Amino acid sequence: MPDAAALADVQAVVAALAGLRLPATNLTEAEVVAAVEARLLEAGLRFRREVSFGPRCRADLWRGGIVIEAKRAFADRTALLRQLSRYALQPSVRGLVAVAEAGLPAPGRLAGKPLACVALHRAWGIAV
Structure with a gap:
């Protein structure tokens, strides 16, 4: 069972990204990451970029675990x-x-840790 603080932190990130709107085509991954960074900063959420935290494990963005x-x-x-x-x-x-x-796994848990998914199509009015 995930701890309440971890779940609250995941929910804070999801709330900060709610309504994130990007052009529908031709985005690079760097542009998606930059847009996510901007929304997190607007929400006052601190993070680090490109954090290595294990073998073959590097987060695009890392916010306290x-x-x-x-x-x-x-x-x-x-x-x-x-x-x-x-x-x-x-x-x-x-x-x-x-x-x-789109094309994301269903929200829930992985290895007992909270997993949330933000599908950008939802912000465009398309739920896939």
Whole structure:
């Protein structure tokens, strides 16, 4: 069972990203990450970029043990779930937030840690 503080931290990141609107096409992953960074900063949430926290584990953004992983276009659900599962097994990870246009794993838990997904299509009025 995830601890209440980790769940609250994941929910704070998701709330900060609510309504994030990006152009619908031709985004690089760096542009998606930059937009996520801007929303987190607007919400007053501190984070670090490109944090290595285990073998083959590097978070796009790291907020006190919360991994924020951004993908451009449609994420390969299987590959993303495999990546997030590897991350969730690291002791320093408290929770995970995945951000992509669509194709995300269902929110819930991985390795007992909270997982939330932010699908950018929802902000465009398209729920996929």
